[in-house]
Amino acid sequence: MVQAFVLIQTEVGKASTVAEIVSKIPGVIQAEDVTGPYDVILRAQADTMDDLGRMVVAKVQQVEGITRTLTCPIVHL
Amino acid sequence: MVQAFVLIQTEVGKASTVAEIVSKIPGVIQAEDVTGPYDVILRAQADTMDDLGRMVVAKVQQVEGITRTLTCPIVHL
Amino acid sequence: MVQAFVLIQTEVGKASTVAEIVSKIPGVIQAEDVTGPYDVILRAQADTMDDLGRMVVAKVQQVEGITRTLTCPIVHL
Amino acid sequence: MVQAFVLIQTEVGKASTVAEIVSKIPGVIQAEDVTGPYDVILRAQADTMDDLGRMVVAKVQQVEGITRTLTCPIVHL
Amino acid sequence: MVQAFVLIQTEVGKASTVAEIVSKIPGVIQAEDVTGPYDVILRAQADTMDDLGRMVVAKVQQVEGITRTLTCPIVHL
Amino acid sequence: MVQAFVLIQTEVGKASTVAEIVSKIPGVIQAEDVTGPYDVILRAQADTMDDLGRMVVAKVQQVEGITRTLTCPIVHL
Amino acid sequence: MVQAFVLIQTEVGKASTVAEIVSKIPGVIQAEDVTGPYDVILRAQADTMDDLGRMVVAKVQQVEGITRTLTCPIVHL
Amino acid sequence: MVQAFVLIQTEVGKASTVAEIVSKIPGVIQAEDVTGPYDVILRAQADTMDDLGRMVVAKVQQVEGITRTLTCPIVHL
Structure with a gap:
């Protein structure tokens, strides 16, 4: 399981609707x-890093009004 | 009362009109x-942080020609 | 009550210790x-924006190994 | 007369002392x-742009605890 | 006389045409x-800081294809 | 021969298609x-720095969906 | 297997030695x-995102002369 | 011959001495x-991109008081 903050x-x-x-x-x-500097911060999770990347691109970035997303994967050091 | 600088x-x-x-x-x-790096700097005040956020989104960001706003709340340390 | 993300x-x-x-x-x-671009993301709360500012400066920024903090207050639009 | 915001x-x-x-x-x-992203915002004035530059370098930047200053001259368009 | 670099x-x-x-x-x-991070760097001069600001807004920023300009006034310290 | 990373x-x-x-x-x-902060990282080569610049502008930046490119030439120190 | 570019x-x-x-x-x-804006770009791989994070913190960031690292995980969309 | 602006x-x-x-x-x-955002802007030339890189690292970055340099090679498109 991978989690990340996505800074949007x-x-x-459009912040509120997004x-x-x-x-x-x-x-x-x-x-x-x-x-x-960011308008929305979300926390998301997926099975793998690739799934997380796909979710951001295929779901989050499709939301109208988003201009940039910055994904910060959470790591357990 | 909360005050903030908003860097626009x-x-x-469009700077002058904005x-x-x-x-x-x-x-x-x-x-x-x-x-x-910024084109306009304004100083604003509102009753609460939420009011200030709403004012920036509902009033300031509605002004045509603005592409980004960066709100820097003033704090009394 | 005010909440904020603090991007550190x-x-x-030093990320892990911080x-x-x-x-x-x-x-x-x-x-x-x-x-x-950030190493640690925390979520904090305080009674007022000023209290939050003081907490970040007086508590968070005192932690050894922190070089910059960026406070993003959560707003309810 | 030239005025500027200096984002510090x-x-x-060290924000409070600065x-x-x-x-x-x-x-x-x-x-x-x-x-x-900034810790202190000040507004200053001087006779000329060169005087303002000198004031920032010779006075403001000498204050202990300042790591970067960003001068944004005010212009009347 | 004021001079400045303008980072565009x-x-x-569009860099070449600009x-x-x-x-x-x-x-x-x-x-x-x-x-x-920049596509074009120009050097300009004007009589005063206000004239320089006006020139950037009224002449440089009117050129099609420019998305941001960052004016860095030259100072003689 | 000059090589560079281009951060896109x-x-x-649009990252995947790009x-x-x-x-x-x-x-x-x-x-x-x-x-x-970047969506695609590519590595490219050309005969000279000018050729590399031209390739980025004439070929890479023509790809639909690209909003910014940041060319980082590789140097052998 | 996870791969990433690390922008240093x-x-x-110190770039050359690093x-x-x-x-x-x-x-x-x-x-x-x-x-x-970066001085060294490396490409690394590890079994998991956590391993990659640990490798960057425990190995890469221990190298003297490094001041910031920015890890960009490669994703297969 | 390669030329570049170096944003320092x-x-x-320390700007004036640098x-x-x-x-x-x-x-x-x-x-x-x-x-x-920058304190000094210089323009330099060298025979090749590698020479320019070496000059920045071996000569410019050795000057006391410099904390970051950003080399922007001039290209003829």
Whole structure:
């Protein structure tokens, strides 16, 4: 199992809608609006790193209003 | 009461118009054109952090020509 | 109540120790090692934005090995 | 007369002291602690762009605990 | 007299055309295509900081294909 | 002979297609999807730095879905 | 098996030595000096994302002269 | 012949001395203090990309007070 934070930038004025939609994607555990260089931070999980990458590209990035996503895999050191 | 600087990037050629429009938004105390990585810097205030976030999304980010906003809440340490 | 994600950069080789120490600071709900531009992501809460700012400066930033923190307050839009 | 915002990054834990010290430098109009990618934002003025540059280098950057300054001159478009 | 470097990002595939056009703007001394985070670097001069700001907004940023400009005023310390 | 890594950002949802297309451009040795601040990393070679620059602008940046490229020439120190 | 590019920033003047040393770390496939925002780019592999994270922290980041590493896991979309 | 701009960040308070010293390095054509995200911008030339890389590492980066250099090779597209 792999988990990651995904730091999301949205088009201006879209943060709230984006957070609501991504929070319903299977595998997304948590999604919040934030201020600062990012607009939404979500936490997601998948079976493998490849699955996580696919989920971000195929599900998260399809949400209208998202302009950039930055995936930060959680590692257990 | 919460205050914040909002560092704004605009579409090329729109800085001046953006500064003028945002300066009239209620809660905006100050708005200036600047050069550098940002194009306009404004100072705003609201009752709570949530109000401030809403004001930036609902008022500031609705101004045409704004491409990114970076909210830096002022804290009294 | 205000919550925030704090994105932390550490000195090279210190991420693991930093994550462990910050996770024990009162008000810190969650702290994880990540890869990417940040090394540790934590989630914290405090009564007010000022309290949160003070907690980050007085508690989190005192942890040895932290070089930069980026506080992203959660807003309810 | 030239004015500028100076966005300041400090060593961890030094934001508060830095804001207090820089606020007393002649030519500094305003200095606040903020959260986000910067730690202190100040507003300063000088007679010319060169004077402003010298003031930042000779006065502001001499303050202990400052690691980076980013000067954003205010322009009247 | 104020001089500045202006670091320019362009739409993909437009660097060459942008460099050629901006090099003909009055006040632009030098304009080159570069690789790296910027696509074109130009050097310009104007009578005052405000004139320089106006020139960048009114002339340089009007060139089609430019997405961001970062003005770095030259200072004599 | 000059080699370089080209770090590519794509429109959301386009990383996979971009990686596939750029991998077929003559001179591109390697192209992979990655997560993080970049979406695709490729390795390319050309006879001279100018040829490499031209190849990135004329071939790589023409691929639909690419929003930014960052060329990092390999140097033998 | 997980592979990643690791984009490395070094202290000034250390790029060459760092590239040579990291290239000998087990799991590192490739390591080159580059110019631009990064100084060394390496390619590494490990059994799992956690192993990769540990390898970067325990082996790569221990190399003297490295100031930041940015791990970009390769994903097969 | 290869030319490049080298964007330099210095320790706080060192910009002026750094600009003066680097301007005397053989191959450096021009070096100026600037404000903004960089502190000094120089223009240099060398016979090959490798020579330029070596010059930056062996000569420019040896100057005390420099913390980061970002080399942007000029390309003729």
